Amino acid sequence: MSKIETVRKAMMEALKAGDKPRKEALSLLLSALKAKFIDKRADLTEDEENAVIYKEMKEAQETIDTMPESRQDIIGECKNRISVYGEFAPKRMDESEIKAIIEKAIAEAGLTEPTAKDKGKLMRVLMPMISGKADGSLVNKLVGEYLK
Numbered sequence: 451m452s453k454i455e456t457v458r459k460a461m462m463e464a465l466k467a468g469d470k471p472r473k474e475a476l477s478l479l480l481s482a483l484k485a486k487f488i489d490k491r492a493d494l495t496e497d498e499e500n501a502v503i504y505k506e507m508k509e510a511q512e513t514i515d516t517m518p519e520s521r522q523d524i525i526g527e528c529k530n531r532i533s534v535y536g537e538f539a540p541k542r543m544d545e546s547e548i549k550a551i552i553e554k555a556i557a558e559a560g561l562t563e564p565t566a567k568d569k570g571k572l573m574r575v576l577m578p579m580i581s582g583k584a585d586g587s588l589v590n591k592l593v594g595e596y597l598k
Contacts, residue, residue, distance in 0.1 A: 453499040453538060454483045460537075471527070475534040482506050497582040503539045504582070507532050543584040548592050551579050556596065566597050 461476035479502075486502050487494055494502075510528040517524050543551075555576035561568050572593060580589060 452493065453503070454480065454487065454494075457483060457538060471530050472534055475531040478531065479503065479506055479535055479538070500540055500582045503535055507535045507539065510535070540583070543580065545588070545592065548580065548584050548589055552576060552592060552596055555579060564597050569593065569597055
């Protein structure tokens with residue numbers, strides 16, 4: 451079952467239960483997924499669905515970060531959206547899992563002692579392995595630790 455169907459089902463359950471904040475959060479997520487589906491004009495892959503969910507979570511977090519403290523209503527709404535979206539997002543890789551994949555990518559790329567010049571070559575091998583499964587800024591930081 452696609453995420454669109456899963457989110458729609460959860461939204462209907464929230465509507466029946468009278469949980470208006472959850473229903474509104476799911477409605478926003480459903481709209482984002484449908485928009486991506488329409489833009490692509492084909493079914494979304496699991497990675498594309500997850501990318502939409504992570505994008506929505508990131509936007510809600512950015513709203514929290516930029517909102518003044520006096521707007522607790524909006525901050526609370528965004529925190530609720532992040533927690534609801536988290537139910538549909540796959541678990542992100544932790545540092546140890548990412549490091550293991552970086553080491554594997556270094557070996558596949560044929561790099562014995564990678565330098566900053568090799569970063570592009572390493573990232574071309576690494577990114578397909580972790581795309582959508584790990585936070586990009588964390589991956590970039592960890593790759594930097596392996597480069598001399």
